[in-house]
Amino acid sequence: MGYFGEGQDVTFDGPVFPTRGGTVEGVLAALDEVYGMDADPVRGHVMFYATTLMEGHPATEVCRRAYAKYMKKNMLVREIAPGLQRLEQEVKRMAIELLGLPDGTRVNMTSGGSESLYCGINAAYQWAKDVKPEITQPEIVIPYSAHAAFSKWCHYTGIKIKRVPLGPGYRANVEAMEEAITPNTIMLAGSAPCWPYGLYDPIESIAALAEKRGLWMHVDACIGGYQAAFVEKLGVKLPNWRIGQIPGVCSMSADLHKHAYAAKPLSTIFFKNKELQKYHWFHPADWPSGPYATEALMGSFPASSVASAWAVMKYLGEEGYIELAKATLEARKRYVEGINSVDGMRCWDTDLCVLLFETGALDTLAVMAGLFERQSFVFPIYQPMLIQVAVDPVSVEVTDTFVRTLREVAQGVREGKITSEPLMKLM
Ligand SMILES: Cc1ncc(COP(=O)(O)O)c(C=O)c1O
Structure with missing residues (x-):
């Protein structure tokens, strides 16, 4: 199950559920490995972490600890x-x-x-x-x-x-x-x-x-x-x-x-x-x-979600949220300037936290495919064909990595080296 389609049929060569349980360290190390398979917070921010704050932000740490404390409560x-x-x-x-x-x-x-x-x-x-x-x-x-x-x-x-x-x-x-x-x-x-x-x-x-x-x-x-x-x-x-x-x-x-x-x-x-x-x-x-x-x-x-909201709200207070809103507007400006500077790309005027851009003469799905291959995941809009980014108070590293990747992908699509084919398999 997912945003793009129903669950794939998954087959495994052998059993997945162990007969004998593992060790704390062993299980957590295996989990770290699986966690690391997804995009990192910089590249994956647009889709995975959008609207959840950056990994590493102190409010995220407060959120994590409050969540863990209440994780068994109902x-x-x-x-x-x-x-x-x-x-x-x-x-x-x-x-x-x-x-x-x-x-x-x-x-x-x-x-x-x-x-x-x-x-x-x-x-x-x-x-x-x-x-x-x-x-x-x-x-x-x-x-x-x-x-x-x-x-x-x-x-x-x-x-x-x-x-x-x-x-x-x-x-x-x-x-x-x-x-x-x-x-x-x-x-x-x-x-x-x-x-x-x-x-x-x-x-x-x-x-x-x-x-x-x-x-x-x-x-x-x-x-x-x-x-x-x-x-x-x-x-x-x-x-x-x-x-x-x-x-x-x-x-x-x-x-x-x-x-x-x-x-x-x-x-x-x-x-x-x-x-x-x-x-x-x-x-x-x-x-x-x-x-x-x-x-x-x-x-x-889950009481854990409620505790996380309580902790983040108390940690940030009005001033903290205003600071984050300011950082969001700055990130948005940086995205818009960066995306508009890539040949053929044009951002739409939107009202708030959702950013959209057209890919001009370039095939939008091919651009998306290139971004996906580089783990800069984005959302598609189909009517008309647009690329969507949910804007958060992200760092310059996140916005600039995205724009750099977009520039590289646009060049690849222009030269016919990147096509929409890999993306089609997801949909
Ligand atoms: C305007 C709007 N309504 C509803 C939803 C659904 O929210 P959720 O994914 O938390 O179910 C979203 C998700 O992005 C949204 O943007």
Whole structure:
């Protein structure tokens, strides 16, 4: 299983599970060897470490130690563990404070952006059962660029999904979204920003439409939320995106394991108030073990991720996050200048942390293949063909290594020495 395709069939010559266990040193040495097979943090940053901070940054060390300390603990039973409760409550409160959300905003933790989106759609569905009981075939209307997780959840649940073509400039087309609304529509959504193009949808207009038509509105700030809050403090003007700031927004997702730099898996879903959060909860009791109260979809929930978020937030504080946002903007500038200086390459204007570039006359997939061969992994965008980089507060070494590699690859593609063939095997 992976980003590019389903799991390959893997065959081994002999058994993999040992009859006799190993030694601590032996197992860890073997693990080091496997770890070393992946790209190093400098070359692999764009894909492996993107949004997780650099290996070697002190906040990463704090994160690692907090994670290890709590690795055996389970948030599922926090009611009987005052320490876990404290961690949970402080992380939730810090999330609200650092995003600048009003008191009364409610928050739940989930395993990541996908789960937060599932919870947003589910809350809309439960709400619609309450306020629009006549709907038997619920539908959601979202921009074409919204994350794939919206489609996954609709596939799992049978909710109909309508992805509406984007307007000029690759942002949501609100008029077209309005036209797509039917009597069965329960929810609208917009991204802040979207993953494919790094652009903010007109959240205020979509929310106004949702209010006008009596629909649930979800903002997907999974990748942007915890970065935007600090970039704005540096004076960068972004379109309004926050729950609490825009009246029609009912729920919003923002991932702690992205630009809040907690360990994976951890995200937050916010509800405008307790009234709307009630559509999130489901505590089944129809089995022999009685009530089973969970935070979201997961049952057992790693306390290690929550502890990592707590530790990183306390370590960085507002000033630390602002410093990182500043470093991110600087890294972004350096990437843009470097990439634009490679013959034929041109960066797009994006709003925040997702950088895109065209490869001009060069075959984009061949450029990607060359980057992959050199372990400078990047993400593809297919409509149109673009290369995507998720920008972090990385060092000059990371940006410059990438640009140097790109220059070398571009030359190889130009001379016909690098083709897309090796990449095709992955897809
Ligand atoms: C805008 C957006 N939404 C949702 C997700 C899904 O997040 P996750 O990979 O944590 O499930 C992502 C991931 O990059 C994203 O960028």
